[in-house]
Amino acid sequence: MEDRIRKHYRESFGALRKAGNAILIALLLFLGGIVGGLMHPSWAEGNLDLLKGIAKQMYGQSLYVIIAMIFLRNSFSAVLSIALGPLLGIVPVLGAVLNGLLVGLTFTSISEANKVKALLQLFPHGIFELPGMFMAWGLGIWQGIWVFQQNVQPSFHERRTQAFRILFAVIIPLLLIAAAIEGISIHALLQK
Numbered sequence: 001m002e003d004r005i006r007k008h009y010r011e012s013f014g015a016l017r018k019a020g021n022a023i024l025i026a027l028l029l030f031l032g033g034i035v036g037g038l039m040h041p042s043w044a045e046g047n048l049d050l051l052k053g054i055a056k057q058m059y060g061q062s063l064y065v066i067i068a069m070i071f072l073r074n075s076f077s078a079v080l081s082i083a084l085g086p087l088l089g090i091v092p093v094l095g096a097v098l099n100g101l102l103v104g105l106t107f108t109s110i111s112e113a114n115k116v117k118a119l120l121q122l123f124p125h126g127i128f129e130l131p132g133m134f135m136a137w138g139l140g141i142w143q144g145i146w147v148f149q150q151n152v153q154p155s156f157h158e159r160r161t162q163a164f165r166i167l168f169a170v171i172i173p174l175l176l177i178a179a180a181i182e183g184i185s186i187h188a189l190l191q192k
Helices: 002-018 021-038 041-058 063-084 090-109 112-144 156-189
Strands: none
Touching: 002 021, 002 156, 021 090, 021 112, 041 063, 041 090, 063 090, 063 112, 063 156, 090 112, 112 156
16 A cells, blocks of 8 residues: 555656746746736735735634635645646636736735735745645646647646546645645634
């Protein structure tokens, strides 16, 4: 059993290396979205109301409900990116850019004095959530660009299988850790 688990993770990390360029593309799209949100906050203004609505939903909820809400929202986004990635990578590309826009917009709406504090609050869960989401977006893109690559190894079916293996072996655990950290932080803020 232990050998099968090791083999499973070894294959998952090998597939992540193969998808590395697509994950890098997802990171660059996210960073581009942040720059866009910082330079043109009006591009994502309607989404700020969405964030406020999500925050209102969490108000008065227990710690466990908040963690579950965060985890389910992020996991749904990751699953959607990987499941719909084969559609030319459109969904994961949009996910990376829109999330970047939201981060950029959020930072434009925070006063200068609170920007460092906001970064410090994002850091603990961001070190788990962001890599998980970059992998999900990147694996979706990796599947979507398969048909355009000269070297079509691994096959589409292999990419799909590997992407879902990584989703459950690596991404979901990262998002669960991130949700727990973020949930504890949000719950503490709401208690004040």
